[in-house]
Amino acid sequence: MSKQRFIDLFDELADDLKQILLDYKMPEAAVDWFHKNLYYNTPGGKLNRGLSVIDTYAILNNTTADKLSDEEYKKVAVLGWAIELLQAYFLVADDIMDQSKTRRSHPCWYLVEGVGNIAINDSFMLEGALYMLLKKYFREEPYYVHLLELFHDVTFQTELGQLLDLVTADEEVVDLDKFSLDKHSFIVIFKTAYYSFYLPVALAMHMAGISKDSDLKQVHDILIPLGEYFQITDDFLDCFGTPEQIGKIGTDIKDNKCSWVVNQALLHVTPEQRKVLDENYGKKDDQSEAVCKQLFKDLGIEKIYYDYEESVTSDLRKKIQSIDESNGLKKEVLTSFLNKVYKRSK
Numbered sequence: 001m002s003k004q005r006f007i008d009l010f011d012e013l014a015d016d017l018k019q020i021l022l023d024y025k026m027p028e029a030a031v032d033w034f035h036k037n038l039y040y041n042t043p044g045g046k047l048n049r050g051l052s053v054i055d056t057y058a059i060l061n062n063t064t065a066d067k068l069s070d071e072e073y074k075k076v077a078v079l080g081w082a083i084e085l086l087q088a089y090f091l092v093a094d095d096i097m098d099q100s101k102t103r104r105s106h107p108c109w110y111l112v113e114g115v116g117n118i119a120i121n122d123s124f125m126l127e128g129a130l131y132m133l134l135k136k137y138f139r140e141e142p143y144y145v146h147l148l149e150l151f152h153d154v155t156f157q158t159e160l161g162q163l164l165d166l167v168t169a170d171e172e173v174v175d176l177d178k179f180s181l182d183k184h185s186f187i188v189i190f191k192t193a194y195y196s197f198y199l200p201v202a203l204a205m206h207m208a209g210i211s212k213d214s215d216l217k218q219v220h221d222i223l224i225p226l227g228e229y230f231q232i233t234d235d236f237l238d239c240f241g242t243p244e245q246i247g248k249i250g251t252d253i254k255d256n257k258c259s260w261v262v263n264q265a266l267l268h269v270t271p272e273q274r275k276v277l278d279e280n281y282g283k284k285d286d287q288s289e290a291v292c293k294q295l296f297k298d299l300g301i302e303k304i305y306y307d308y309e310e311s312v313t314s315d316l317r318k319k320i321q322s323i324d325e326s327n328g329l330k331k332e333v334l335t336s337f338l339n340k341v342y343k344r345s346k
Contacts, residue, residue, distance in 0.1 A: 161191025193227025
């Protein structure tokens, strides 16, 4: 129900954006292209980030999403769709950089017939679209500048994470000496945790009027390590999960990814095992991948992960319990995020 209500609003926002192009007297062919870009790249994912803004706002107001008035729901949902547009911008650009073939079970946008490098500009337009929506719906709000700053800051943070990822894990030149757990931590915090975990909650807090620096720091200090834990689980499942379980074929080993799994392995290998890893990691063939996976099993990476999971979640629960709720912040916001991540298998 709540997801469908969110999806239904997208048509209205797409019309808002289309109207901006019409007001600029853009030719019909260009308007149609932008419309196709919007629909191909934005609403097709899980929409977890956008829905998290709505759920967080509802919790902060002691209600549920389905009890919000149409006007209030629409406003907070615009913030949710703004994150989804940001996500679409990142993914369109990311797929070009990685030369990926599919996204959400469809060809990547740049591979769609007739698109090609136009996708670079299309990614910019997806980012620009989110600011047009913020201007239309929030320009008169006292927290408008805070919303703009949040999106600008988080976009730059994500791009920093992407930069370190790209220069650390070159698919053509495998050099495991470039890897480290510190680099991995930076990459996942900046590339994933800020925009996937902190941004949805911070946006909802501003709209709910809970915007003291001390409150934003409280959620930051829990959501950033929670986002790191989320990505470490992703890395673990990419190697140890089955395609049926995770809904895709893991490619981190073949793609020479600076993943948590290989960084843990590098801490525990003997010189002989390191030689095996150097010879097989980042190779595109199934046999080399199987050799790496067996080595990771031999090193006990699974137990290391499960010990880490219990340690980090125990620490996060303690932090959540010590949250100061005096300004309207709710522990339930953070508990709900942790519950979605803990012991997930996909």
